[in-house]
Amino acid sequence: xxxxxxxxxxxSYASDQAIFPIRQDKIGIALILVVALLVVPFVASNYVLxxxxxxxxxxxxxxxxLNIVTGYCGQVSLGTGGFMxxxxxxxxxxxxxxxxxxxxxxxxxxxxxxxxxxxVFGLPSLRIKGFYLAIATLAAQFFLIWMFTQNxxxxxxxxxxxxxxxxxxxxxxxxxxxxxxxxxxxxLFLVCFVTILALVAKNLVRSALGRAWMAxxxxxxxxxxxxxxxxxAKLSAFAVSxxxxxxxxxxxxxxxxxxxxxxAFEVTRSFQVLFMIIIGGLGSILGSFLGAAFIVLLPIxxxxxxxxxxxxxxxxxxxxxxxxxxxxxxxxxxxxxxQGLARLWQIGKEKLRRWPFPY
Amino acid sequence: MSEILADPLPLDGDAPxxxxxxxxxxxxxxxxxxxxGGVTALSNIGFDIRxxxxxxxxxxxxxxxxxMLNVINGFYHPQQGKITFKGEERRRMRxxxxxxQGIARTFQNVALFKGMxxxxxxxxxxxxxxxxNMFWQAIYWGPNQREEIKHREFCEHIIDFLEIQAIxxxxxxRLPYGMQKRVELARALAMEPELLLxxxxxxxxxxxxxxxxxRFILDVNDQFGTTIALIEHxxxxxxDLSDRVVVLDYGRKLADGTPAAVSRDQKxxxxxxxxGH
Ligand SMILES: Nc1ncnc2c1ncn2[C@@H]1O[C@H](COP(=O)(O)OP(=O)(O)O)[C@@H](O)[C@H]1O
Ligand SMILES: [Mg+2]
Numbered sequence: 001x002x003x004x005x006x007x008x009x010x011x012s013y014a015s016d017q018a019i020f021p022i023r024q025d026k027i028g029i030a031l032i033l034v035v036a037l038l039v040v041p042f043v044a045s046n047y048v049l050x051x052x053x054x055x056x057x058x059x060x061x062x063x064x065x066l067n068i069v070t071g072y073c074g075q076v077s078l079g080t081g082g083f084m085x086x087x088x089x090x091x092x093x094x095x096x097x098x099x100x101x102x103x104x105x106x107x108x109x110x111x112x113x114x115x116x117x118x119x120v121f122g123l124p125s126l127r128i129k130g131f132y133l134a135i136a137t138l139a140a141q142f143f144l145i146w147m148f149t150q151n152x153x154x155x156x157x158x159x160x161x162x163x164x165x166x167x168x169x170x171x172x173x174x175x176x177x178x179x180x181x182x183x184x185x186x187x188l189f190l191v192c193f194v195t196i197l198a199l200v201a202k203n204l205v206r207s208a209l210g211r212a213w214m215a216x217x218x219x220x221x222x223x224x225x226x227x228x229x230x231x232x233a234k235l236s237a238f239a240v241s242x243x244x245x246x247x248x249x250x251x252x253x254x255x256x257x258x259x260x261x262x263x264a265f266e267v268t269r270s271f272q273v274l275f276m277i278i279i280g281g282l283g284s285i286l287g288s289f290l291g292a293a294f295i296v297l298l299p300i301x302x303x304x305x306x307x308x309x310x311x312x313x314x315x316x317x318x319x320x321x322x323x324x325x326x327x328x329x330x331x332x333x334x335x336x337x338x339q340g341l342a343r344l345w346q347i348g349k350e351k352l353r354r355w356p357f358p359y
Numbered sequence: 360m361s362e363i364l365a366d367p368l369p370l371d372g373d374a375p376x377x378x379x380x381x382x383x384x385x386x387x388x389x390x391x392x393x394x395x396g397g398v399t400a401l402s403n404i405g406f407d408i409r410x411x412x413x414x415x416x417x418x419x420x421x422x423x424x425x426x427m428l429n430v431i432n433g434f435y436h437p438q439q440g441k442i443t444f445k446g447e448e449r450r451r452m453r454x455x456x457x458x459x460q461g462i463a464r465t466f467q468n469v470a471l472f473k474g475m476x477x478x479x480x481x482x483x484x485x486x487x488x489x490x491x492n493m494f495w496q497a498i499y500w501g502p503n504q505r506e507e508i509k510h511r512e513f514c515e516h517i518i519d520f521l522e523i524q525a526i527x528x529x530x531x532x533r534l535p536y537g538m539q540k541r542v543e544l545a546r547a548l549a550m551e552p553e554l555l556l557x558x559x560x561x562x563x564x565x566x567x568x569x570x571x572x573x574r575f576i577l578d579v580n581d582q583f584g585t586t587i588a589l590i591e592h593x594x595x596x597x598x599d600l601s602d603r604v605v606v607l608d609y610g611r612k613l614a615d616g617t618p619a620a621v622s623r624d625q626k627x628x629x630x631x632x633x634x635g636h
Contacts, residue, residue, distance in 0.1 A: 207503055
């Protein structure tokens with residue numbers, strides 16, 4: 001009875017097509033944002049901000065990006081790490097070459113640059129599918145990381161091959177990168193920026209473009225007879241996906257770690273983001289957040305939970321345990337619930353809608 | 360004939376018996392030959408489809424009916440022959456070009472977008488008509504929302520027309536087979552096609568579902584003026600629905616004419632009874 005759309009009649013298509021058609025969802029999202037913006041900054045420790053919330057928001061952006069090409073358009077990609085590296089290095093080159101350009105514009109330009117790279121490496125998807133496409137994107141991953149490690153131009157000839165984010169302010173003295181940026185400042189900026197990005201992604205997937213992507217994913221032959229050009233649909237998915245992933249890479253390098261080398265975006269990063277969308281839910285923006293939260297939180301929980309109940313484990317055992325739990329979960333979600341945590345959430349909502357009556 | 364036909368034609372007298380006359384050729388295929396390796400799926404097929412008619416394509420399994428539709432909407436490229444659509448000889452094209460020219464279709468095996476709702480499936484039929492660019496789609500509000508609402512209204516008309524309101528928000532993968540066939544028809548209709556190709560729209564349906572589907576096909580033809588090419592095995596349905604019939608057998612054209620004439624044709628009778636092979 002708590003979660004009901006009963007009595008909420010839609011009198012126009014506009015309200016039926018609203019982003020959150022059910023009032024409880026609207027209130028829920030508003031509440032989350034209010035807490036995130038007005039409560040969390042005052043109660044969260046620097047550790048929670050720096051090591052949990054900031055990486056969660058950065059990973060969420062990457063997961064949204066991968067979800068667009070893989071979850072919505074059905075094109076498997078293992079190039080996420082490489083595209084994140086593109087975003088990081090493009091942003092670094094741009095902001096060191098043009099220090100006066102506003103940092104938000106730098107992030108967006110890095111995203112657009114990565115989108116172009118995504119289009120190029122999305123070309124094989126026009127001919128190959130599934131496993132073979134995954135291998136082709138893996139090649140992109142290795143090529144991109146190789147390029148950024150081999151060519152010192154990308155790091156402005158830094159001897160260690162590391163890029164360090166120069167200080168940049170959002171406005172006035174409000175620094176979000178560099179030494180003068182505070183954890184709270186970084187966090188607040190990310191909450192707003194990532195919310196807007198998620199909104200953009202949600203808008204795209206519920207518009208014509210999103211339907212074209214999903215049509216290609218579900219039945220490419222039928223999509224073509226609806227007039228969808230597979231090339232346009234697939235390449236636009238790669239472009240938009242890489243835009244988000246590129247921005248997440250820039251956020252990673254500039255806001256999360258502040259200084260980074262190309263190897264931070266190795267293929268393990270690609271798999272990590274892929275696991276996020278599998279666990280969170282393929283083809284779901286909400287799932288991208290849930291998956292990111294899950295994968296950021298799990299190692300932390302594993303590290304602290306045994307100690308809390310008085311069991312002492314070696315760090316080695318913990319790492320192995322982490323791998324095993326991930327493996328089991330991936331298998332579980334792939335086989336039992338391909339739509340991931342987002343689907344479990346939805347089932348929960350459907351149950352709640354009927355509650356307390358079982359039928 | 361049947362109550363199905365008598366219903367939507369409020370003409371005086373024996374309406375169903377009065378043959379409808381169609382003059383304007385919408386699509387004509389000439390000398391089409393299509394082979395796969397050693398298999399000849401179609402050999403020297405020629406017939407036309409006239410504007411406004413319901414044209415049945417019948418024949419035993421493997422006769423080449425589906426292949427013919429695949430040629431018409433650009434999936435297969437015949438080795439020989441020409442296709443003229445709306446008076447213009449067609450160059451080699453892909454299915455999405457055919458869609459742009461106004462050819463829609465349904466498949467023998469349902470080919471819906473399984474992860475999407477009924478409404479979203481039908482809305483894909485409007486994709487070619489939606490013009491707002493990616494920027495406005497990312498903003499959503501403004502021109503994109505106006506366009507979404509406009510096309511939603513159109514799709515709702517089709518949803519009402521095919522009586523699938525109740526399953527609007529259901530992912531189509533969860534629908535029973537008969538309903539899926541209906542959603543597939545809705546999706547094709549959303550394209551406002553000039554030529555609608557239906558590949559066994561009633562296969563696997565029970566009598567009631569067949570009657571519903573027959574009524575929808577007649578209504579579509581009648582109310583939207585859509586030209587329809589229909590592949591169907593059930594001869595009574597073919598007799599009731601179609602204006603003209605072309606009969607294929609082993610990739611060859613066996614007969615072409617009104618349902619009554621075709622059903623009297625000895626070659627057709629033999630083919631259906633399996634004589635002569
Ligand atoms: N893609 C294909 N590759 C090889 N053979 C095909 C292909 N499509 C159709 N055929 C062959 O063409 C013939 C006609 O098939 P089809 O058009 O599906 O018949 P119908 O729809 O009348 O039952 C069959 O012998 C079939 O095996
Ligand atoms: Mg067939």
